[in-house]
Amino acid sequence: MQLEDTIVAVASAPGGAMRGIVRATGEQVLPCLQRLGVRAESTRPHVVEQPLQLPRPWGSVPCSIYIWPAARSYTRQPAVEVHTVGSPPLLEAIVSGFRSAGARLADPGEFTLRAFLAGRLDLTQAEAVLSVIDANSDRELQVALEQLGGGLGAPLKTLRDDLLDVLAHLEAGLDFVEDDIEFIEETALSESIEEALSSLRGVAARLQTRSIADQRARVVLTGRPNVGKSQLFNSLIGESQSIVTAAKGTTRDYVSASWDCCGRVVELIDTAGVEQAATSIVDADAQQRSHRQVATAAVTLLCLDISQPLDDLDRGQLASRTAETIMVDTKSDLPTVRPTLGLAVSGRTGAGLAALSQAVAAALGATETSAVANTADRCRDSVDQAVQALERSARCAADRAGEELVAAELRVALDHLGRVLGAVYTDDVLDRIFSKFCIGK
Ligand SMILES: Nc1nc2c(ncn2[C@@H]2O[C@H](COP(=O)(O)OP(=O)(O)OP(=O)(O)O)[C@@H](O)[C@H]2O)c(=O)[nH]1
Ligand SMILES: [Mg+2]
Structure with missing residues (x-):
């Protein structure tokens, strides 16, 4: 280019x-x-x-x-x-x-x-700009914007600044041993490195959960009680994990399992049926859990019993559906009493399950968070390397192994952090040394 x-x-x-x-x-x-x-x-x-x-x-x-x-x-x-x-x-x-x-x-x-390249943006921001531009779903856009707002860049930048300060002190000490300048004390040095290490570990942990969450999309079954959500759940995962009974309100806690959806492993979640008004604390809690699952789903399967007329609960759920909702007409093996609204399936006979899987896979394709996942992957690797280098640096400092070794590992850590932020540290270090110690006058 x-x-x-x-x-x-x-x-x-x-x-x-x-x-x-x-x-x-x-x-x-x-x-x-x-x-x-x-x-x-x-x-x-x-x-x-x-x-x-x-x-x-x-x-x-x-x-x-x-x-x-x-x-x-x-x-x-x-x-x-x-x-x-x-x-x-x-x-x-x-x-x-x-x-x-x-x-x-x-x-x-x-x-x-x-x-x-001109230094207007750091790498995490630049990638975020690009993913804002081609974000093809609201969710991707939201994650990208969060990143752009410094979700990842800001804590790393602070951390890098702190480490640059430590390194500046160390390097000044190394280069100008004869000069009478107060350098960083050994205990202060250890403490600063340990502090940076613990916050960097925090960032590493956050990156870890982010990429896992991105790889495993969550698909949530919802609908009023007794429409056959748990039966459908069991049929899709090919195992009888969720309890199915003729009584309303069988599922209380949500149940989750891995589901191979056309070659992509996703997390399938069965929830308590949506009710008009909670009559007990258990009900209220179950309802809240269901809402939370739906709110964080990549795709929601809204189940509607085709053998029953629609009621107010169904209509309420239909009204609040989003672009990520797929409508599913359940119990298609029974006589139907209304026209179909979505995909007709039977958890009992397995009819329509293949078409449902394909529809979910297609919907997930549209909400692909690849841009965000790419950033997370690249950052995770560099941040892990930085954590390891900082650990070595901390060990050298604790063992009083010599400031050269401590500084060398710090430089490695900064190099890896610099890769995340797209910055080069050497010039920065020189700048700091010059501005703080007036060397070179
Ligand atoms: N004929 C037929 N019956 C079904 C089918 N799916 C579920 N049922 C029956 O409908 C009843 C309710 O099924 P569940 O899967 O427990 O329903 P649910 O939506 O999970 O209900 P809650 O957990 O109470 O919200 C049970 O008696 C099932 O046997 C189906 O595809 N065909
Ligand atoms: Mg159930």
Whole structure:
């Protein structure tokens, strides 16, 4: 990828709209713009209200052109945004115009890559930006946004700062032994490392649960009492794990098991039937548990008994269903009293189970959290390595094995953390040494 190239792309959402935006950036973006008939200053952010001169058949197109000098732009290269009418063919023509003036089409995520390389974002944020852009489900978007808000980056950054301080002290001590400077005490050194280690272990543990949660999607059975949820649960997992009886309200606690859904292992969860009003503490608790399961499900299977007319409870649940709800008409082996609303299945005979599995697999495909899982995988590995290096460093400090060894392991730990955050530590360390000790005067 050539980072000096001028790149251009449509930046507004696809489809027609009131306004459309074309974005371009690169060292040569302003000469490029000039070839399209618009002269802009390179020193301050400003807006030029001037038509772009596009090749035929477009000719002169009225636009507002926003210009950012390198120091103020997202990519730290001069940047241009052309705002105009949101007509897709017009926006394409503007992109072509920029290309004929020397720009090339941006690769996916290239604006963000440049922002990252320019130090505008750390790696976890850059990945989060990219996954926000192509998040194809609300859940993925939510996780990505949480990450963007520093969910992962912030604690790691603080930690890295603390460790850089320790290292700065150590290295100053190593390089300037003869000078009369107070360096970090041995006990203080051990304590700082232990402290960092325990918070890094916390981050490692969080990453661990995050990736497990992402790998194993949760599929929850819900519906009013007696519609056959537990029977369906048992048939799907091929084992009689959940109690099935003719009495209403059989399932109280939720029951969960691994389910091989078209080759993907997911967690299938059977819950207590949804009731109108809880009549006892046990009921109330069971209802709460059911709600919690549904709220955190990747996919919900709303079970409706096809041998019974719909009642208010069914209607209530139908009304509150979401994009991740699949409607299931249960007991399809019995005479039906209403039209089907979803997939007809029988937990008793096994009819329709294959189609149900396929529907769940398809729904899970759409809620794939791959972008988030990728970040978590990459981070987990680096964070684990950093934990190990810090453990060695702590041991060296405790054994008074010498500051060189402590510093060496710290550097390894910082290197791994730097990989998560996409930062290089050596320059930072030098900066700190210079700013704190005025070495080099
Ligand atoms: N004919 C037929 N009966 C079924 C089927 N599934 C469940 N039943 C019967 O319906 C009754 C209730 O089944 P359960 O699976 O316990 O229902 P549930 O939805 O788990 O009920 P709660 O746990 O009380 O919420 C039992 O008597 C089952 O034998 C089915 O596919 N066909
Ligand atoms: Mg049950």
